[in-house]
Amino acid sequence: MAKELKELTPRSxxxxxxxxxxxxxxxxxxNSAVRGCMVIKPYGYAIWEKMQRQLDDMFKETGHVxxxxxxxxxxxxxxxxxDHVEGFAKECAVVTHYRLKNSPDGSGVVVDPxxxxxxxxxxxxxxxxxxxxxxxxxxxxxxxxxxxxxxWANVVRWEMRTRLFLRTAEFLWQEGHTAxxxxxxxxxxxxxxLNVYADFAENFMAMPVVKGVKSANERFxxxxxxxxxxxxxxxxxxxxxxxxxxxxxxxAKAFDVTFADxxxxxxxxxxxxxxxxxxxxxxxxxxxxxxxxxxxxxxxxPYQVVIVPIYRNEEQxxxxxxxxxxxxxxLKKRGISVKYDNSDNKKPGWKFSEYELKGxxxxxxxxxxxxxxxxxxxxxxxxxxxxxxxxxxxxxYIADLLDDIQQNIYQKALDYRAKHTITVESYDEFKEKxxxxxxxxxxxxxxxxxxxxxxNETKATIRCIxxxxxxxxxxxxxxxxxxxxxxxxxxxx
Amino acid sequence: MAKELKELTPRSxxxxxxxxxxxxxxxxxxNSAVRGCMVIKPYGYAIWEKMQRQLDDMFKETGHVxxxxxxxxxxxxxxxxxDHVEGFAKECAVVTHYRLKNSPDGSGVVVDPxxxxxxxxxxxxxxxxxxxxxxxxxxxxxxxxxxxxxxWANVVRWEMRTRLFLRTAEFLWQEGHTAxxxxxxxxxxxxxxLNVYADFAENFMAMPVVKGVKSANERFxxxxxxxxxxxxxxxxxxxxxxxxxxxxxxxAKAFDVTFADxxxxxxxxxxxxxxxxxxxxxxxxxxxxxxxxxxxxxxxxPYQVVIVPIYRNEEQxxxxxxxxxxxxxxLKKRGISVKYDNSDNKKPGWKFSEYELKGxxxxxxxxxxxxxxxxxxxxxxxxxxxxxxxxxxxxxYIADLLDDIQQNIYQKALDYRAKHTITVESYDEFKEKxxxxxxxxxxxxxxxxxxxxxxNETKATIRCIxxxxxxxxxxxxxxxxxxxxxxxxxxxx
Numbered sequence: 001m002a003k004e005l006k007e008l009t010p011r012s013x014x015x016x017x018x019x020x021x022x023x024x025x026x027x028x029x030x031n032s033a034v035r036g037c038m039v040i041k042p043y044g045y046a047i048w049e050k051m052q053r054q055l056d057d058m059f060k061e062t063g064h065v066x067x068x069x070x071x072x073x074x075x076x077x078x079x080x081x082x083d084h085v086e087g088f089a090k091e092c093a094v095v096t097h098y099r100l101k102n103s104p105d106g107s108g109v110v111v112d113p114x115x116x117x118x119x120x121x122x123x124x125x126x127x128x129x130x131x132x133x134x135x136x137x138x139x140x141x142x143x144x145x146x147x148x149x150x151x152w153a154n155v156v157r158w159e160m161r162t163r164l165f166l167r168t169a170e171f172l173w174q175e176g177h178t179a180x181x182x183x184x185x186x187x188x189x190x191x192x193x194l195n196v197y198a199d200f201a202e203n204f205m206a207m208p209v210v211k212g213v214k215s216a217n218e219r220f221x222x223x224x225x226x227x228x229x230x231x232x233x234x235x236x237x238x239x240x241x242x243x244x245x246x247x248x249x250x251x252a253k254a255f256d257v258t259f260a261d262x263x264x265x266x267x268x269x270x271x272x273x274x275x276x277x278x279x280x281x282x283x284x285x286x287x288x289x290x291x292x293x294x295x296x297x298x299x300x301x302p303y304q305v306v307i308v309p310i311y312r313n314e315e316q317x318x319x320x321x322x323x324x325x326x327x328x329x330x331l332k333k334r335g336i337s338v339k340y341d342n343s344d345n346k347k348p349g350w351k352f353s354e355y356e357l358k359g360x361x362x363x364x365x366x367x368x369x370x371x372x373x374x375x376x377x378x379x380x381x382x383x384x385x386x387x388x389x390x391x392x393x394x395x396x397y398i399a400d401l402l403d404d405i406q407q408n409i410y411q412k413a414l415d416y417r418a419k420h421t422i423t424v425e426s427y428d429e430f431k432e433k434x435x436x437x438x439x440x441x442x443x444x445x446x447x448x449x450x451x452x453x454x455x456n457e458t459k460a461t462i463r464c465i466x467x468x469x470x471x472x473x474x475x476x477x478x479x480x481x482x483x484x485x486x487x488x489x490x491x492x493x
Numbered sequence: 494m495a496k497e498l499k500e501l502t503p504r505s506x507x508x509x510x511x512x513x514x515x516x517x518x519x520x521x522x523x524n525s526a527v528r529g530c531m532v533i534k535p536y537g538y539a540i541w542e543k544m545q546r547q548l549d550d551m552f553k554e555t556g557h558v559x560x561x562x563x564x565x566x567x568x569x570x571x572x573x574x575x576d577h578v579e580g581f582a583k584e585c586a587v588v589t590h591y592r593l594k595n596s597p598d599g600s601g602v603v604v605d606p607x608x609x610x611x612x613x614x615x616x617x618x619x620x621x622x623x624x625x626x627x628x629x630x631x632x633x634x635x636x637x638x639x640x641x642x643x644x645w646a647n648v649v650r651w652e653m654r655t656r657l658f659l660r661t662a663e664f665l666w667q668e669g670h671t672a673x674x675x676x677x678x679x680x681x682x683x684x685x686x687l688n689v690y691a692d693f694a695e696n697f698m699a700m701p702v703v704k705g706v707k708s709a710n711e712r713f714x715x716x717x718x719x720x721x722x723x724x725x726x727x728x729x730x731x732x733x734x735x736x737x738x739x740x741x742x743x744x745a746k747a748f749d750v751t752f753a754d755x756x757x758x759x760x761x762x763x764x765x766x767x768x769x770x771x772x773x774x775x776x777x778x779x780x781x782x783x784x785x786x787x788x789x790x791x792x793x794x795p796y797q798v799v800i801v802p803i804y805r806n807e808e809q810x811x812x813x814x815x816x817x818x819x820x821x822x823x824l825k826k827r828g829i830s831v832k833y834d835n836s837d838n839k840k841p842g843w844k845f846s847e848y849e850l851k852g853x854x855x856x857x858x859x860x861x862x863x864x865x866x867x868x869x870x871x872x873x874x875x876x877x878x879x880x881x882x883x884x885x886x887x888x889x890y891i892a893d894l895l896d897d898i899q900q901n902i903y904q905k906a907l908d909y910r911a912k913h914t915i916t917v918e919s920y921d922e923f924k925e926k927x928x929x930x931x932x933x934x935x936x937x938x939x940x941x942x943x944x945x946x947x948x949n950e951t952k953a954t955i956r957c958i959x960x961x962x963x964x965x966x967x968x969x970x971x972x973x974x975x976x977x978x979x980x981x982x983x984x985x986x
Contacts, residue, residue: 030627030630032562032563032623032627033563033567033570033623033626033627034563034565034566034567034614034623037563037564037565038563039560039561039562039563039627040560040561041560042558042559042560042642045558045559045560045561046558046559048561049559065535065538065539066535066538066539066542067532067533067534067535067538068532068533068538068541068665069525069532070525070526070527070530070531070532070663071530071616071647071649071663072527072530072586072663073527074526074527075593075601075602075604076601077526078593078601078602079600079601079602085595085601085602090592090593090594090602090605091591091592092591092592092593093565093588093590093591093614094588094589094590094591094592094593094604095586095587095588095589095616096587096588096589096590096604097586097587097589098584098585098586098587098651099583099584099585099587099651100568100571100583100585100587100615101583102578107572108568108569108571108572108578109568109571109572109578109583111568111587111589111613112583120604121527121586122593123564123588123616130525130526130527133526134525134526134532137523143838149535153647154564154646154647156564158591158592170563170564170565172561345636
């Protein structure tokens with residue numbers, strides 16, 4: 001059983017099969033009977049809950065409140081913002097009827113043709129339209145601003161090719177929608193939330209990200225500017241991990257949302273929206289995991305420590321239980337989440353494999369010799385190293401170790417990214433290097449046409465125009481026209 | 494403005510209009526542009542979040558884990574369990590298409606007739622079918638049992654007459670779905686979760702409930718037994734506040750879910766499901782609130798204490814700020830949530846009305862005389878009484894006061910229920926008394942026919958056959974046939 005459980009396709013053989021195997025075998029998620037919709041299994045959901053809780057705290061610390069808006073959007077709303085409807089995916093779930101009835105032949109139920117909606121409803125692919133239609137009633141004067149709402153919700157985009165967490169028809173996310181009196185305030189909000197996302201990615205997911213602004217081609221439909229954080233996965237592909245949009249007055253104009261300013265003038269409201277989704281689960285998995293299974297940063301692990309007893313008889317187990325219970329209590333007192341697995345229907349070897357597969361950051365094992373010596377075996381999931389340490393002050397030792405693992409995982413990902421971020425001078429070099437994966441910094445003339453050409457010829461896109469880094473001007477690698485600075489290219493998920 | 498805000502229709506005039514006014518004016522929720530779907534506003538959502546957090550903790554303490562299952566259910570799944578499809582509302586949102594396209598006349602978007610689903614998808618009205626279809630793959634042997642999953646989700650039931658929180662087309666809820674090896678274990682689980690709900694209702698919502706089992710007519714479609722908690726609202730109507738179902742092997746048989754037992758035999762799995770929804774918000778509002786607005790139990794109030802300064806000039810305000818900040822810190826240290834509202838664009842009177850309307854349990858006010866005397870004015874929302882107390886040990890005083898308010902609100906509701914629970918001996922008496930509202934305990938012969946007759950003639954239903962209380966047999970008030978015990982009748986939401 002242990003062997004079978006651990007059987008992941010090696011990354012070197014097929015990265016995508018490895019990913020699929022891992023998501024299934026670590027009990028994170030699976031495909032459902034409904035095309036493109038996933039079931040998030042309890043272990044996967046526990047990680048998502050940890051992400052949610054942390055993000056939610058960060059949103060609240062930055063002054064946001066949660067609310068809830070309808071699942072459905074009247075079809076006509078989607079047409080109100082021209083760029084939004086033009087650019088946004090039209091692959092949506094459409095509700096046309098509101099009743100079933102027993103089929104005449106008694107074989108089940110059929111849609112009742114009498115119960116046809118006058119106007120079709122769209123299952124929300126994103127909620128700008130329904131929310132701005134609501135904000136219209138909430139906003140009269142500058143005193144009603146800013147509105148800083150977030151919602152945790154499910155959304156549906158009818159994707160043809162789906163992959164667990166990375167691209168599914170239904171996914172879970174949060175979407176912040178804010179309304180402001182001034183352009184400056186809205187722009188600052190969009191940037192602030194991008195920084196919250198980057199902070200979360202780096203300090204909780206242990207995933208380094210590049211912050212920047214999207215090119216026009218990659219901008220959210222209806223946005224003036226889209227800010228993004230881009231991570232680099234172990235296969236050299238980029239993953240857009242969160243976006244924050246400065247929407248200007250586009251949605252306020254589409255839904256006629258104005259406010260009376262202090263000077264009595266009536267102006268359109270300025271807007272932002274920002275979101276991260278269960279896609280972050282894919283990013284987390286692909287940033288750190290290895291051929292043995294998941295590697296989780298301690299800050300997001302459902303349990304940070306697992307303890308396994310190794311014993312020959314009930315008497316030994318009783319002694320180990322007594323000792324381990326003290327350790328468990330000491331760890332819990334420090335806020336460390338710990339699972340003591342002394343179930344007797346699985347062997348220690350099976351348990352070791354299982355927790356390795358599931359990415360538990362620290363595994364402790366205690367046998368009879370440890371009991372005699374007042375020691376315990378400590379195994380790190382990130383380095384797969386083991387050592388035997390004294391039980392004295394084990395709680396402090398583990399607390400430090402968890403910090404170290406969190407830091408080490410981040411550093412490893414950062415080193416990987418540094419090694420796989422290169423600068424190229426010519427389009428030929430670009431075409432050659434892009435095959436190796438990774439981020440490529442190159443000059444671009446700033447036109448959608450050139451970007452499109454590069455995409456068609458190399459499958460690489462501009463991930464962002466980074467906020468930081470080298471800002472020296474140059475010449476576009478494709479057209480030779482002036483380039484204000486190098487931009488970040490990659491093939492992407 | 495203060496006056497306008499407070500303008501609720503008195504309960505004596507129209508209870509339902511009072512409820513509607515309160516939900517809107519206290520910023521809890523509002524109707525959306527989508528028929529029957531509500532927007533839960535930040536203040537309402539903050540209360541729901543408190544409920545969720547507490548319930549979620551209670552579910553986890555009783556060994557449950559969260560997971561997530563698809564929003565959509567293939568139409569054919571609904572037909573698989575005969576009672577489920579027969580008894581369950583067929584008023585569902587039906588997805589028939591998966592794409593929009595630009596309309597030929599350029600006026601917007603239309604449904605693409607080419608993108609018709611082979612099988613229609615139903616937006617989940619409840620998830621037994623999709624979940625048991627999933628459990629089929631999770632369960633092979635007794636080692637895989639029990640499965641104790643819960644999900645927090647949105648569901649849709651196409652209601653014709655909707656009321657904010659009480660009956661909406663889309664609502665938020667949690668649904669637990671458990672799988673067990675034995676009938677006894679499943680029955681115990683269904684009862685355990687009913688007790689969790691009752692504990693939550695009484696000790697957090699401060700709402701006394703009657704626990705019992707539903708009659709066959711009122712049972713969940715597909716259940717063997719439905720357990721319920723029933724609350725009594727201030728207008729004398731009952732509100733079903735949570736249900737827990739023992740599903741027997743019905744869904745296991747419908748989806749062919751069997752397991753290899755310890756003795757090697759193959760048996761169908763036993764099931765439960767249980768849920769509470771945003772309907773609890775309605776129950777909370779209607780249990781305690783008054784003509785001045787919301788009355789919230791301290792354990793579920795987004796902030797338990799609000800502090801308002803009363804000052805004539807900036808200097809006084811600065812002095813009050815300094816003093817109040819100490820109090821705020823002391824309260825926070827005790828885990829009491831507190832808001833200090835020293836905003837200068839609203840007058841104290843306006844603030845008093847606003848926080849009264851919003852049901853903040855304790856309001857503190859500090860003026861210049863308080864500053865001199867080291868006192869503060871304490872106003873209780875539940876009794877609308879005020880007193881001036883010393884600032885020494887104010888944190889302890891407030892902590893005790895919050896406990897007292899929580900207890901008092903519960904006692905008041907309990908007294909109301911005791912006063913409005915009567916026993917009747919004849920059907921004539923029943924018909925007379927039911928007009929006055931309240932719970933009525935009466936004998937019933939146990940047949941669906943008699944229950945139906947009573948319902949048609951009086952609009953009263955059997956809320957439950959209580960677990961506790963007088964179990965003396967008697968004769969049915971309608972037919973004179975034997976009755977094993979009195980059952981609980983009421984008109985209900």
